[in-house]
Amino acid sequence: MTELGFLAVDDRGMLSIINLEKLLNQWAGRYNIGDNKSLKFFDYIQKMPDAKEKIIERIKRSKNTDYLITGHSAARLYNLSISNADRLHIYALTNDVRKIENDLGLIEVDYDSGITVIDPKHRNSIIKAQGIEEKKYIVDLIQLYLDCRALNDRGYEQAEEIMELLIKA
DSSP: OTTTTSEEEOTTSOEEESOHHHHHHHHHHHOOGGGSEEEEEOOHHHHSTTHHHHHHHHHHHOSOOSEEEEHHHHHHHTTOOSOOOOOEEEEESOOOHHHHHHHHTOOEESSOOSEEEEEOSSGGGOOBOTTOGGGTTBBOHHHHHHHHHTOTTTHHHHHHHHIIIIIOO
């Protein structure tokens, strides 16, 4: 990592990131959100105008930390809105479909829908927003950046805004 110009070693032997943007661009090139298992749930968004917001509110109010919002919906919770994609992406740190259905009031379906629940391949790599108590229901900013870069509907542009306004800030 030091040879690639991402990290530096100081006089005490401690590593520090010297080029975060370059590191994340490299990481994003290797990251594939499709490596995770995706579960599709009934799209209440089209049936009730504020259904997506109700699901987000349910996650926000819950003491349960099994669900973390990501993608464009999470970016909007930080008041960033490049895309108006009407999709909701949620990491579930449980793979119990019945629990997800009960907790979030959803129904699993076989077709592509507006609500995707992601069962992460590497559970320990999905981290909630650290140090931001009021955002504990959203993935970490780096995970959000990586996920948005992988999404259609102006995801790359959304990721760049996350980099400039949240990560570098």
